[in-house]
Amino acid sequence: HNNYFYVTVLFVLIRGNKGQKPTVPTGVCWRSLICNHKGGSNPTKWFFNKTPQQTHKDYSMLLIAVTPENNGKYECEQDRSKSDPYTLTVLELEPLARLSPSVGGAVMTKGDGRNLVLQADGDLKEWACFVLRGVSTFSLGLDVDEKMNRAVIFAELKEAERATFWCKRKKTDLRSNAVTLKMTELMVMLVPPAVPALQGEPVALMCVVWGGPKLEQAVFYKDKTKIKSSSEGTYTITNATQSDNGKYSCHATYRYSHISAEAAQKQGDSAAQELKVIAGPPAAVISASTNSLQCSCPHCPADCTSYHWYHTPFNDPFIRRKLTENDGFITVEDGGLYSCRRDCGKGFSCFSNNYSYTGAHALSVEFGRMWYILVAALILFVIIIVLIIVLKYRRCGRMDVQAPGRDADQDRMMSVHYEC
Incomplete structure (x- = not known):
């Protein structure tokens, strides 16, 4: 299935006051912990389950693609004052709404921007979207397209080196996944996906040069070790595993030949970007007998009760319409692609594989159309x-x-x- 895994993390915002212990809120971002001690300063010490974290010494701790392995108690210390423990709980489920870039990956050039698309069951007007830049949170305008059942926000970093975007259903604590975008001022960019990589899925890492010159060669590195040289500018991991975790970079050789036929050859290195492959939530499975479909999820938790079914017509692959049925079995008549997932209350299983149905009704419709043409x-x-x-x-x-x-x-x- 071509779906991405989004981890839902339950966070509460707690603010520290002068003279009190610093707290560890995340604001409304699911990947950052902020040591918020009024009047405090760096260096900051971080503890996970009482173990000092040597790699985190700033006032914020960024957790990349959090998984249940990140569950536990977090503490921070500034000016010899230590926070109360903060318990982080990660649900291994897809959230109720999906936020993803319309194009591009996790890295943008300074001053650039792009659209992020929000998809969810139900009325998208009930959702609001936000961005966290540094330690400041801002609300964003949401452009809803009811016909396509999607909404769009414009994502830009402004002067921040990174920013995290997410959406929330109004008057509830239900959220979408978070998308973190990073800024680079280098000519050469190594661009990983803007969402976590699922184990077993293909992952494409692109070596991109600003201005769109002719790329003559791209050399890819993992943890500073050369892994591939290519003239296509893309390194594809066909079956991602956790052994693929690491920091990737690339070295590009290029010419701006579209500006001048005699353009000089240039070279440049990208900044290193981290790739983290996660196992992902369990996936639903569709089995079929003629026009009767069954949805199952053998590895779903016991509290996954109802089912959600979706239909995509053959002539419009960009629409995925939610059906009214919520049982494990449905009978279909219209031709198209069908998929399902389990509803687990605070999140979903992964989508099932797509099942293509061209049964008697669909064939009769197609035959009728062909008859008129003949x-x-x-x-x-x-x-x-x-x-x-x-x-x-x-x-x-x-x-x-x-x-x-x-x-x-x-x-x-x-x-x-x-x-x-």
């Missing part, structure tokens, strides 16, 4: 034949040319016979 073609063919015959006899025919003053026998002898 009849129209036959009528057109007959009209063309009639026109050819009429034109033939108008042009050709038979002409008798007689000489005046001769008898009938002479006339017959003098006649000139024309025909085609």
Whole structure:
């Protein structure tokens, strides 16, 4: 299935006051913990389950693609004052709404921006979206397209080096996944996906040069070790596993030949970008017998109760319409692609594989359409034949040319016979 895994993390915002212990809120971002001690300063010490974290010494701790392995108690310390433990709980489920870039990956050039698309069951007007830049949170405008059942927000970093975007259903604590975008001022960019990589899925890492020059060669590195040289600019991991975790970068050789045929050859390195592959939530499975479909999820938690079914018509692959059925079995009539997932209350299983149905009803509809086309073609063919015959006899025919003053026998002898 071509779906991404989004981890839902339950966070509460707690603010620290002067003279009190610093707290560890995340604001409303699911990947950052902020040591918020009023008047405090760096260095900051972080503890996970009472173990010091040597790699985190800033006032914020960024958790990349959090999984249940990140569950536990977090503490921070500033100016010899230590926070109360903060418990982080990660649900291994897809959230109720999906936020993803319309194009591009996790890295953007300075001053650039792009659209993020929000998809969810139900009315998207009930959702609001936000961005966290540094330690400041801002609300964003949401452009809802009811016909396509999607909404769009415009994502830009402004002056921040990174920003995290997410959406929330109004008057609830239900959220979408978070999308983190990073800024680079380098000419060469290593662009990983903007969402976590699922184990077993293909992952494409792109080496991109600003301005769109002709890329002559791209050399890819993992943890500073060369892994591949390519003229296509893309390194594809066909079956991602956790052994693929690491920091990737690339070295590009390129020319701006579209500006000048004699453009000089240039080279440049990208910044290192982290790739983390996660196992992902359990996936639903569809089994079929003629037009009866069954949805199951053998590895789903016990609290996954109802089912959600979706239909995509063959002639419009960009629409996925939610059906009214919520049982494990459905009977279908319309042709198209069908998928399902389990509803687990605070999140979903992964989508099932797509099942393509072209049953009796769909075939009869298609046959009816083909019948109309064949009849129209036959009528057109007959009209063309009639026109050819009429034109033939108008042009050709038979002409008798007689000489005046001769008898009938002479006339017959003098006649000139024309025909085609």
